[in-house]
Amino acid sequence: MKNFIQEFKNFAIKGNMIDMAIGIIIGTAFNNVVNTIVKKVVMPPLSLLTDGVNLANRKLVLRDASDTAEEVAMGYGELVEALIDFGIIALTIFLVLKGINRFRDKAENPEDTEVTTPKNIELLSNMEKLMKEQNELLRDLKK
The missing domain is CATH 1.20.5 (Single alpha-helices involved in coiled-coils or other helix-helix interfaces)
Structure with missing residues (x-):
């Protein structure tokens, strides 16, 4: 148990936990930037291609609403937006890591x-x- 406590102290004090927290904070802020880019920059032109339909509102209706039941629908438009978000984030991380690796290879x-x-x-x-x-x-x- 004493080794576990010592290991945790070393982990927390040496900056690993702080580095991880900073990474999470920056990642969250970056996610907000990407969401804004997708919703305000990428999606409007895509909506023009689909005759002005907001892609986020696109859905596949499985059952129409009636007096006795609510509408049942699969919202695939939000999935498309999430996939675009993921693609932008993955591409950005790839490019940043590629640049870091190039500089590291040069330095080494x-x-x-x-x-x-x-x-x-x-x-x-x-x-x-x-x-x-x-x-x-x-x-x-x-x-």
Whole structure:
């Protein structure tokens, strides 16, 4: 139990929980931006293509309303909007991660002089070179 409490303290104090909270807050704000873009920018032109019908209100009526029963309908228009939201969010995350990975790959490449290589990558690269030299020397000694 003591290890569990210590692990939780390390998790909370080292910033993982704070980073996660910040990510959730930013994600929520980003979701609001995407919803607005979809509803106010993307959907109006799509509605024009469907003769001015608001796509969010589109539904497949399974049973019409009557005096004794309510209408039963599947609202596929909201699903279309949600899929467009998802597509925009997925594309944006993909593009951001692609950019981050490109910069990380450049930073981790010890031969790339354009970007400063982090010390740990530089040290590992130096160790690799030394090990190759050592292996070559050992091979020469065995011959």
